[in-house]
Amino acid sequence: MKINFFCPIWGMVPDYVHQLNGSLEAIFEEIKHAGYDGIEMAIPLNDKQKYEINKLKADYEMEIIALQYAAHGNTLPEFITSYGEHIRSAADVNPVLINSHTGSDFLSFDDNCALIDESMELAKELEMKILHETHRGRFSFHAAAIQPYLKAFPSLKITADFSHWCNVSESFLTDQGVHLDHAIQRAGHLHARIGHPQACQVNDPRAPEWRDAVNHHLSWWDKIIANQIELKTPVFTITPEFGPADYMPTIPYTRKPVASQWEVNLWMKSLLKKRYSS
Structure with missing residues (x-):
């Protein structure tokens, strides 16, 4: 199985969705030079900006994972309409997959199911793979909370970011092994960020005080990779997402960051590339 590594554009330039005025090419060039296979990024609704993304994607031979987080609405019909607009826009750059922030922790089970149903209809219509990120504030915010959705939708696939679950549960999920195992079986993409019981991101995973946190996450990621190998997945994707x-x-x-986001993500890419090289 081949593993492709994607760089999050999040944090590389402020408000990048609205400021694609030439700086985006420099970002593509920097990410390509750093040895990534592609970029994970939100896709704007503006057609001119999408044209630029498609051109740079071709020029630099980079794949795109489209991130959808902007869907919103005061009512469920409004939310579904907005969701469809953003998913269709993301599909315009022909991404390898769409990573979706879907629903909300304050919506009812039925309302979140309606949004998941919509995502599955869109996936068929657009012939696009849509995954749902395990994220605070979404239907997938907690290891136990996601279980009814996994049961209701046997084909539902997730972007595994278990750092959020550590934060929400204030633990390393040691008492939630069954829930984790179910989620691991559904993982189709991985966000490689290290969380801990008090936050969804350690300040620097290279520091020795976070060794236990790193090892917990590595054990979960190892199981994801082993499952993908068993499934004979030809290509799996990982985004180091500090x-x-x-x-x-x-x-x-x-407000100066205590560590370099860029360097930490490169370190994580190198660690996992070496770990899974065989």
Whole structure:
């Protein structure tokens, strides 16, 4: 099985969705030079900006994972309409998959199911793979909370970011092994960020004080990779996804990040590339 590594564009330039004025090419060039296979990024609704993304994608021979997080609405019909608009826009750059922030932790089970149903209809219509990220604030916010959805939708696939679950549960999920195993079986993409019981991102995973946190996550990721090998998946995708401030802790008064997001993500890519090279 081949593993392709994607770089999150999140944090590389402020408000990149709205500021694609030439700086985006420099970002593509930097990411390509760093040895990534592609970029994970939100896709704007603007056709001119999507044209630029498609051109750079071809010029630099980079794949795209489209991130959908912007769907919104005051009612379920409004939310579904907005969701469809953003998913269809994401599909315009022909991504390898769409990573969706779907639903909300305050919506009812039935309303979240309606949004998942919509995602599955869109996946068929667009012939696109749509995965649902395990993320705070979404239907997938907790290891136990996602279980009824996994049962209701046997084909539902997730982007596994278990750092959020550590934060929500204030634990390393040691008492939720069954829930984790079910989720691992549904993982189709991995966000490689290290969380801990008090936050969804450690300040620097290279620091020795976070060794236990790193090892917990590696054990879960190893199971995901083993499952993908068993499924004979030809290509699996990983995005090292440590974020900028304020995901990244900062020094008081200066708001200077305590570590480099870019360097930490490169370190994680190197670690996992070596770990899974065989």
